[in-house]
Amino acid sequence: MRKKTLFIAGMMACCFVASAQEISRTWVADKGDGTYQNPVLYADYSDPDVCAAGDDFYMTASSFNCIPGLPILHSNDLVNWSLVNYALPVQEPQEFFDKAQHGKGVWAPAIRFHNGEFYIYWGDPDYGIYLIKAKDPEGEWTKPVLVKAGKGMIDPTPLWDEDGKVYLIHAYAGSRSGVNSILVICELNAEGTEVISDPVMVFDGNDGKNHTVEGPKLYKRNGYYYIFAPAGGVATGWQLVLRSRNIYGPYESKIVMAQGKTTVNGPHQGGWVDTNTGESWFVHFQDQGAYGRVIHLNPMKWINDWPVIGADKDMDGCGEPVTTYKKPNVGRTYPVATPPESDEFNTRHLGLQWQWHANKKDTYGFTTDLGYIRLYAGSLSKEFVNFWEVPNLLMQKFPAEEFTATAKLTFTAKQDGEQAGIIVMGWDYSYLSVRKASDKFILQQAVCKDAEQQNPEQVKELASFPVEYLKMPGVADNEWKTVYLRVKVTKGAVCTFAYSLNGKKYTTVGDAFTARQGKWIGAKVGLFCVTPNDGNRGWADVDWFRMTNE
Structure with missing residues (x-):
């Protein structure tokens, strides 16, 4: 088994294997002809969120009890993604997560780039809402700060408004709080490290139409506040978008993407991002059972200040997920990239594809x-x-x-x-x-x-x-x-x-x-x-x- 004893004789072969492993041998989304196929990541990156920083896109996702947590993926074209880091090497409280705590831990994070820094907020349904920051997303992130302690608060997303105020939207897990399908907004301090107001309910999905509304993402465009939130359940739901001229509402609602006649069940929670050429795109997941919540990329356009996600063949304002599509226009062509899968264990650093079921000893x-x-x-x-x-x-x-x-x-x-x-x-x-x-x-x-x-x-x-x-x-x-x-x-x-x-x-x-x-x-x-x-x-x-x- 001592590969090192055969180093000279096997050097060329080893170099070939290492090079081949840079690209997946199981799934590549980039078709090489200017188009891509969904899923862009055929792997379980649940509850994805994405942000842009110059010509770079960064994505994170739920990691629950798996450690290291909060994966950081990088792309330049939204199709070819590399796994470049984890923002959470140890999950806190450490003693609690030293044991396997299935389904607990990091739920539905949001990643944002603001004033030269990257922010990730996430909800731990048993402990509260956390924040970490970094100037370099591929480097070391700060220790978690508990922005608001309490049970049941999940799916937080911040928004920095033009007047200097900072807002946070989140949902509730019924398993911990006894209430669900409601979205609330509160105010944060200027640093974004502490909630400074009581929550205000802005939407109640217990309306007979939009049950299980969750995973809200808060944005602002053309004077409207937008809340992108899936409803109807992970496996069978749809993408709901709310808009209002006032941060606290009232909000109008519209379904902007649904399964329709496609095989993409319940196109679910994700994030909107714009390219440097002004195109809008939506990254979201699809629940595929044992394969997890795999990542799709769908085009998005704006009509009368409403987003339409996917292909709207009947022009009713509600799109359907695409299977193949023209790649995003980002001004140039980037090489194919995929997250790591194979590992030769030839270095002191464990491959980024690996996670433990609890904090590592x-x-x-x-x-x-x-x-x-x-x-x-x-x-x-x-x-x-x-x-x-x-x-x-x-x-x-x-x-x-x-x-x-x-x-x-x-x-x-x-x-x-x-x-x-x-x-x-x-x-x-x-x-x-x-x-x-x-x-x-x-x-x-x-x-x-x-x-x-x-x-x-x-x-x-x-x-x-x-x-x-x-x-x-x-x-x-x-x-x-x-x-x-x-x-x-x-x-x-x-x-x-x-x-x-x-x-x-x-x-x-x-x-x-x-x-x-x-x-x-x-x-x-x-x-x-x-x-x-x-x-x-x-x-x-x-x-x-x-x-x-x-």
Whole structure:
């Protein structure tokens, strides 16, 4: 597994692999002919918001309990996106989020560029509304400031008005506050760090027409205040826009985009942005179940001071989402870019595609300069039932409708019961792992249904290897051997596992498993190493993790 010992001989091949990984092998939105296809990001970037800064566009999205949180994506043309940073390396309160808190944490952030600084506001439904800032979005962000403490406040967006006043709009989560489908506006101090007025209700979606109104984005144009807010529910709703000459209303309302005759169900929450050539565009998500909330880009035009989003074929003022369209005019052509997926683990920096299910502890694993990442076996609690509460899962988003993920690893087990493997995680999950059992390593598949309900795993043993096959303590480096674990995902999120002992011939094993989304997030794929024991722990050295379209 020591790639570094083969560095000179393999340098050219390694450089080729690194270069190839810059562009996704599973999904590219840019069609190369001046057009693009939706989704522009076939991955779970829920509740996206976007802002412009000169010729640059920056996007962030909900990250819930996954850490690092608040992904920062960059684009120059709204089609080709790179994942460049995370604004939240540690989630607070730290002690609370040191444990897996599914569905909690960062909900529906807003990103804005104002007076040379970038601002992100988000709502934590259990703690309140937070703010962080940065002069360079790809650099370090400030520590979170609690703008307003309390339960149930979600989906905040600021607005700096021409008269110097600063406003904040937000919604409420019924699960915490007992009320929902209402939008309120309050005033912030000049620094935007503290709410200084009581909230004023500006819209009530409990009108029999616009239930589940949420995710408001506040803008101003041509003397009108605009609130862009989805209504009708994530999977079946529509894009509502409100406008008023007064910040506190009354607001007129109009549906400006709906599914119509398309296959894009419930075109949902997002943000409006203008290019440097004056074009208007709308970035939003579509809920695709196990694949998460994938990102669409739709053209937007203004008619009589109302936005129309998508293609309005019948000219009724309400558009439909586009499948393919001419790329935004940004004055020049930019190269194809996609978020990272594969990882050779050749540097000290973990690839930006990876997140943990809770705040990371150092002992979960270490990057190295030796060509691999070492994942230490996390100790399972005495009350362990299934992986729902396990924090040291190293995961990434599904990158496309169909893909294959393969990991090359060497497992150093110190005690019986320790295991390492590849996992597809959600409300239901399944994994293929290698577990030490006396003088054998057992290849096994586990399936768990409704993991949040504390249901136990169903485990099936598939094959076994002698202990000499995989590395054991005391075995010399030149005797290291590896196992390759693979999951192939096809349409409908159907997952099939396979393994190989030489990286060339793969044997399909176990039962097909249909992935299911997690709590407010799509299914994820990744790696784990765990032990049911206390004391000295073993580890898995992962040589690489590769995503392909095989």
